[in-house]
Amino acid sequence: MTATIDTPVTRTTAPVRFHQVGKTFGQGDKAVVALEQVDLAVAAGEFTTLVGASGCGKTTLLNLVAGLDRPTSGRIELDTSRPAVVFQEAALxxxxxxxxxxxxxxxxxxxxxxxxxxxxxxxxxxxxxxxxxxxxxxxxxxxxxxxxxxxxxxxxxxxxxxxxxxxPSLLLMDEPFSALDAITRDVLQGELLRIWRATGTAILFVTHDVREAVRLGQRVVLLSSRPGRVVREWEVDGLSGAAENTAIEEINAALRKVISSHAAA
Known part of the structure; x- marks a missing residue:
């Protein structure tokens, strides 16, 4: 299958779309399949959070969008002015x-x-x-x-x-608050939501913290353990109180199931 990254002439409603995207590192017996048959779209102005076990390909997925690497298979459509990345370290x-x-x-x-x-x-x-x-x-x-x-x-x-x-603009965020203390992290989560609402920028946000994913995102996407595939999605926009806690528990349970199935394989 031909692997491509292209910018379509015809406008879509999504800054980025993944079509059966796969990524393999290495060759032969040493090959590691990081992503497999990923289908996903982030709508203009949407805040999408991505969760999954360590090593499931979340960062790899962001790198493909940012142009830091190329897919082995499938196709990524970009319809955005210029994707930008915020890493765990500020890297100033x-x-x-x-x-x-x-x-x-x-x-x-x-x-x-x-x-x-x-x-x-x-x-x-x-x-x-x-x-x-x-x-x-x-x-x-x-x-x-x-x-x-x-x-x-x-x-x-x-x-x-x-x-x-x-x-539409697109911001890629790879666990940007994980190195910060709890209070600073909480403050910056609130600030990010304020800035997102003010700018209308679509955000694809990677995190290991399900509570953070639900608090920030309109939609939470769960990737399987390696190779990473989209397992399930939850609409969490506007949840609060008991509904928010229920969503967090449900997503945590699904994440534990993904991790357990991988460990038993």
Missing amino acids: MPWLTAAGNVELPLRMAGVGKAARRAKAAELLELVRLAGLGDKRPHELSGGMRQRVALARALASTTDNTGSGAGK
């Missing part, structure tokens, strides 16, 4: 200020100095770091650094060439 350039880090993707896209400075200031204000643009990463807390990384990713999703005008 230590010699640049917070504003300089946010400006970086804009500079690489050829945006003029005045325009990129204005955009960086706007995005830093959006992530509640107004007035801290001249600080370097070592002068910021872990939570602040992740806010800068988020602002930089949002800058990267901004189309600055005109070729993607009108296309």
Whole structure:
């Protein structure tokens, strides 16, 4: 089967669609099948969370969308201005200020100095770091650094060439809060929801924490243990109280079943 990543001419309602996507690392007896026959679509403006056991291919899936790797089989359709990734570590350039880090993707896209400075200031204000643009990463807390990384990713999703005008934006997030303390993580979860609502950016968010997945997502997608396949999906938008707790228990039970079946294989 031919593996491709393409940008269709005809607009769809989804920034990204997976069609029977598979990914294998290595060859022969040493081959490892990470993903197999993945069918999934993320709608424009949708917040989708992805859960599964360690090693099930969640990060691999994000890497394929980001163009950091290519599928072995199947097809990925991208209809987005420019996907951006927020990793577990902020990965900021230590010699640049917070504003300089946010400006970086804009500079690489050829945006003029005045325009990129204005955009960086706007995005830093959006992530509640107004007035801290001249600080370097070592002068910021872990939570602040992740806010800068988020602002930089949002800058990267901004189309600055005109070729993607009108296309939905897409943000890929790979356990961005897992290295933070519980209080900071809780605060940033709330901030992410605020920013998502303000920007309308579609988000594909990987997490090991089912409670986080339900709190943040409109839809939770469960991947099987390796090779990763879509096992089940839950609509969780707007849940609270007992309904939210019931969903968390149900998804945790499904996740435990996936892990147990893999261990018994």
